[in-house]
Amino acid sequence: MPEAAESIVLSRRGVEGSHTLDVYLETGGYEGLRKALAMNPEEIVAQVVESNILGRGGAGFEAGRKWSMLKKSTRRYLVINGDESEPATFKDHFLVENDPHQLVEGTIIAAYAIGASRAFIFIRGEFALGLERVQSAVNDAYKIGALGRNIFGSSFSLDLIVHPGAGAYICGEETALLESLEGKRGFPRIKPPYFPAVIGLYGEPTIVNNVETVSNLPWIVSRGGAAFKALGSGRSTGTRIFALSGAVKRPGLYELEMVKTTFRELIFSDDLGGGLYEGRSLKAVIPGGVSAPWITPDQLDLPLGQDEVAKAGSMLGSGSIIVMDDSTCMVRAAWRISRFFMRESCGQCTPCREGSNWIEKVMARIEAGAGREEDLELLMDLCDNIVPGVSWPPAQTTICVLGPSIPSSVAVGIRMFRDEFLTHIKEGGCPFE
Amino acid sequence: MSRFKDEVLQEALELVKLYPEARSATIPLCHLAQSVDGYLAPDAIEHIAELTSTTPAEVHGTASFYDMIQLHPVGRYVVGVCTNIACMLQGGYELLEAVEETMGASVGETSEDSLFTVEEVECIALCDRAPCLHVNYRYFGPLDEEGVKRLKSDLIEGRLEDEVPSHGVISRIKRSAPELIPLEEIDELRLVEDEQRSSRMAQKGGGDA
Ligand SMILES: Cc1cc2nc3c(=O)[nH]c(=O)nc-3n(C[C@H](O)[C@H](O)[C@H](O)COP(=O)(O)O)c2cc1C
Ligand code: SF4
Ligand code: FES
Numbered sequence: 001m002p003e004a005a006e007s008i009v010l011s012r013r014g015v016e017g018s019h020t021l022d023v024y025l026e027t028g029g030y031e032g033l034r035k036a037l038a039m040n041p042e043e044i045v046a047q048v049v050e051s052n053i054l055g056r057g058g059a060g061f062e063a064g065r066k067w068s069m070l071k072k073s074t075r076r077y078l079v080i081n082g083d084e085s086e087p088a089t090f091k092d093h094f095l096v097e098n099d100p101h102q103l104v105e106g107t108i109i110a111a112y113a114i115g116a117s118r119a120f121i122f123i124r125g126e127f128a129l130g131l132e133r134v135q136s137a138v139n140d141a142y143k144i145g146a147l148g149r150n151i152f153g154s155s156f157s158l159d160l161i162v163h164p165g166a167g168a169y170i171c172g173e174e175t176a177l178l179e180s181l182e183g184k185r186g187f188p189r190i191k192p193p194y195f196p197a198v199i200g201l202y203g204e205p206t207i208v209n210n211v212e213t214v215s216n217l218p219w220i221v222s223r224g225g226a227a228f229k230a231l232g233s234g235r236s237t238g239t240r241i242f243a244l245s246g247a248v249k250r251p252g253l254y255e256l257e258m259v260k261t262t263f264r265e266l267i268f269s270d271d272l273g274g275g276l277y278e279g280r281s282l283k284a285v286i287p288g289g290v291s292a293p294w295i296t297p298d299q300l301d302l303p304l305g306q307d308e309v310a311k312a313g314s315m316l317g318s319g320s321i322i323v324m325d326d327s328t329c330m331v332r333a334a335w336r337i338s339r340f341f342m343r344e345s346c347g348q349c350t351p352c353r354e355g356s357n358w359i360e361k362v363m364a365r366i367e368a369g370a371g372r373e374e375d376l377e378l379l380m381d382l383c384d385n386i387v388p389g390v391s392w393p394p395a396q397t398t399i400c401v402l403g404p405s406i407p408s409s410v411a412v413g414i415r416m417f418r419d420e421f422l423t424h425i426k427e428g429g430c431p432f433e
Numbered sequence: 434m435s436r437f438k439d440e441v442l443q444e445a446l447e448l449v450k451l452y453p454e455a456r457s458a459t460i461p462l463c464h465l466a467q468s469v470d471g472y473l474a475p476d477a478i479e480h481i482a483e484l485t486s487t488t489p490a491e492v493h494g495t496a497s498f499y500d501m502i503q504l505h506p507v508g509r510y511v512v513g514v515c516t517n518i519a520c521m522l523q524g525g526y527e528l529l530e531a532v533e534e535t536m537g538a539s540v541g542e543t544s545e546d547s548l549f550t551v552e553e554v555e556c557i558a559l560c561d562r563a564p565c566l567h568v569n570y571r572y573f574g575p576l577d578e579e580g581v582k583r584l585k586s587d588l589i590e591g592r593l594e595d596e597v598p599s600h601g602v603i604s605r606i607k608r609s610a611p612e613l614i615p616l617e618e619i620d621e622l623r624l625v626e627d628e629q630r631s632s633r634m635a636q637k638g639g640g641d642a
Contacts, residue, residue, distance in 0.1 A: 040630060074620045074623075074624065075616065075620060084558055085555065085556065085558070086556070087517045087518050087519065087555065087556040087560075088517075088518060088519040088556060088560045089556070089558065089560075090558040090559060090560050090561065092558070093558035093559070115623050115627075117616045117619050117620055117623075118453070118616060118619070124558075125460075125464070125499075125501045125570075125602055126501065126557055126558075126567065126570050126602070127558075127570075128569075128570040128571060128602040128605075129571070129572075131602060131603065131606055132605055132606055135606045135607070135608060138608070138610070139607075139608065139609045139610060142609070142610040142611065147610070148610065148611055148614070149611075149614060155622065155626055157614050157618070157619055157622060158614075158619070159610075159613050159614055161451050161452070162606075162608070163457075163460075163461070164460065164461060164464055164602060164603055165460070165499075166460045166463065166464070166496075166499035166500070166501045166502050167499045167500030167501035167502075168498060168499050168500060169555060180460065181457055182454065182456060182457055183454075183456035183457045183458065183459035183460065183485060183487070183495060184456075184459075184494075184495055185494060185495055185498040186498060186499075202453055202454060243560065243561070244561070245519035245522075245560035245561055245563065246518075246519055246522045246523075247522055247523075251519075251560065251561040251563070252561045253561070286518070290518060320560075322518055322519055322522070324522065328522060332521070333518060333521075333522075336516070336517065336518050336521050337518060340517060340518075340555055340556075343555060344555065346498075
C-alpha cells in the first residue's frame with residue numbers, strides 16, 4: 001500500500017460544521033481566492049495548465065487546455081456541472097453538502113481566470129440539501145465580499161447563481177445542461193458546431209466544469225500548479241475521489257493520489273474497501289460508471305490512472321467503481337444497466353432511442369427465463385447497430401455519447417459470461433434466484 | 434389550482450430576474466409551483482409561461498421532460514426507491530417491495546390515504562448507503578423492511594417534520610444578495626482591465642528591451 005495521499009478536495013471531511021463559513025475560514029478558506037485576485041487571470045490559467053488537472057466529470061479533458069480554448073467574446077459564461085447522475089457516482093453529492101464553500105471559492109477563481117460575465121452552479125434537483133447548502137454558501141460569500149462588486153477590494157466583480165435541475169440524467173451532458181439551463185428540454189446539441197467554449201449558454205462562449213474539478217482550484221492556486229502535478233503520474237496528476245460501491249465491506253469515497261493505488265488495493269485494503277463479504281469471491285468490477293466495459297479479477301493490478309485504464313480497454317470515467325461478487329447474476333446486472341439507458345435516452349437519435357428499448361426488452365426476457373439462444377446474436381446485432389463493430393472506445397453514431405455507451409455492458413456481459421446467459425435460456429430462469 | 438400569489442409571486446419575480454433570459458427560470462418556477470401545490474397545476478403552467486415570455490405549450494414541453502416535475506397530484510410524500518446497479522446489488526428491489534407493501538401503493542401510484550406516492554428511481558448518488566430511498570428528496574439508507582416501517586411511522590407521527598419538508602426542493606432556499614450587476618457593466622470593466630494590463634505589459638516589454 002502506498003502512503004495515504006494528501007487530501008485536497010476532501011480535506012474537511014469529518015470536520016464538524018464543514019459546510020459553514022466559520023469552519024471554512026478557520027481552515028484556510030478563501031485564501032486561494034485572495035491570492036488569485038493578486039494575480040493576472042493569465043497567470044491563473046498558466047497555473048492550472050501546469051497542474052494538468054483532468055476534468056473530473058467523466059471525459060477527463062485537461063481543464064487548463066479547455067479554458068485556453070474559450071473564444072474571447074465580450075460576453076462569456078461559466079457553468080459548473082453538479083448534475084451528478086451517473087450510476088454509482090456520489091462524490092459531487094458529498095462535496096455540495098459538506099464543502100459548499102470550497103466549491104463556491106473554486107467557482108469564483110475559475111470565473112476570474114476566464115473573465116466570466118456571470119457564473120451558474122447547476123445542481124441536480126434531487127440534491128435538496130446540497131442546493132440549500134450551496135445557496136447559503138453563496139449568500140455568505142456575498143456577505144464577506146467574495147461575490148458582488150469589487151470582490152475583496154479588487155476590480156473584479158461577479159454574480160453567482162445557483163440553479164436547480166429537475167431530474168434527467170442526460171442533463172449531465174454539457175450541451176444538454178445548457179439547454180436545460182435555458183429552460184428547455186435536456187436535448188444534447190450537436191458538436192460541431194455547438195462546442196460550449198465557442199457557442200454555449202445563450203449562444204455565447206461558455207466553460208462547463210465539473211464540481212470536483214473546480215473544488216480543486218483553491219488548493220492549486222494556493223500551493224501552485226507544480227505541487228499538484230507532483231502528485232500522481234503521467235497525465236493523471238493530483239488526487240481524485242473514487243466512489244466505491246457494490247459488494248464490498250467498506251463502500252464510500254476515497255481520495256487517492258492518482259495512479260499510485262491499484263483496483264486490488266482499493267477494494268481489498270483494510271483501510272480502503274476492506275475486501276468482500278465472508279466467503280465471497282470477486283466476479284467483475286465496473287470502473288468509471290456504467291458506460292465503461294467491465295474489468296475482470298485478473299486485471300485488478302491496474303493502477304487507478306486515466307491512461308492506464310484506457311489502455312486496458314475501459315475507462316476511469318467518473319471515478320466510480322462497482323464491485324460484483326460471485327452472488328451477482330451478470331444477466332441481471334447487464335439488464336439493469338440497459339434499463340437505465342432506456343429510461344434516460346432523450347429520444348432524439350434513432351439508434352439510441354430504439355436500440356436501448358430493444359436491448360432492454362430482450363435482456364429482460366432472458367433474465368426472466370423466456371429467452372432463446374438466437375437472442376444472444378440478436379443482442380450483438382442490436383449493439384452493432386448502435387456502435388458498428390461493437391468497438392471500444394465506441395464509434396459515435398449519435399448526437400451525444402449516451403447512445404454509444406449502451407452496448408458496452410451488454411456486449412461485455414455476453415462475451416465474458418456467455419455461459420451464464422445460456423444457463424438462463426436453457427433452464428428457463430435465473431439460477432441465482 | 435393556483436397561479437402565484439403574494440409572497441410566492443414576489444419570489445417568482447425574483448427568480449426570473451436572476452437570468453439574462455427569462456425562460457431560464459422555467460424549471461425553478463416549476464419547483465416553486467410544486468412547493469405550493471405539490472404538483473404543477475395547469476394554471477401554474479399558464480402563469481409560468483406569462484412570467485417567462487413563453488407559451489403554456491413550451492412550459493409543458495419542458496416540464497414533461499423531467500422526472501421531478503409532477504403533472505398530476507401526488508401524495509404528501511413522494512417516496513423514490515433506487516433500484517440502480519449499486520442498490521440492486523444490495524437489495525434495492527427487495528426494498529422497493531417492502532416500500533410498496535408498507536406504504537400501500539405500487540410504483541407510480543398513490544396510497545388511498547393520499548399520503549404516499551411510490552416511485553422507482555435511478556441512482557440518487559447515495560450508493561455507499563445502499564439500498565436507499567428518498568422521501569421528498571430527503572435521503573435515507575441503508576434501509577431494511579423494519580427500517581421502512583419505522584420511517585413510515587416517523588413520518589405519520591410527525592417526527593421527521595423538520596427533516597422532510599413538503600414538496601418543492603427549493604422551498605427552503607432563499608437567495609440573499611444585492612441586486613445583480615448588469616452584465617454590460619461587468620463586460621465593460623473587463624475590457625478596460627484587459628486593455629490596461631496589455632498596455633502595462635507592452636510598457637514593461639519596451640523597458641526590458
Ligand atoms: C451522458 C453524459 C452524462 C454526463 N454526466 C455528467 C455529470 O453528471 N457531471 C459532470 O460533471 N459531467 C458529466 N458529463 C460530462 C460533461 O459533458 C462534461 O464533459 C463535464 O461536465 C466537463 O467538466 P470537466 O471538464 O470539469 O470534467 C456527462 C457526459 C455525458 C455524455
Ligand atoms: S445519443 Fe441518446 S441521449 Fe444522446 S442525444 Fe441521441 S437520443 Fe439523446
Ligand atoms: S445506485 Fe442507488 S443510490 Fe446509486
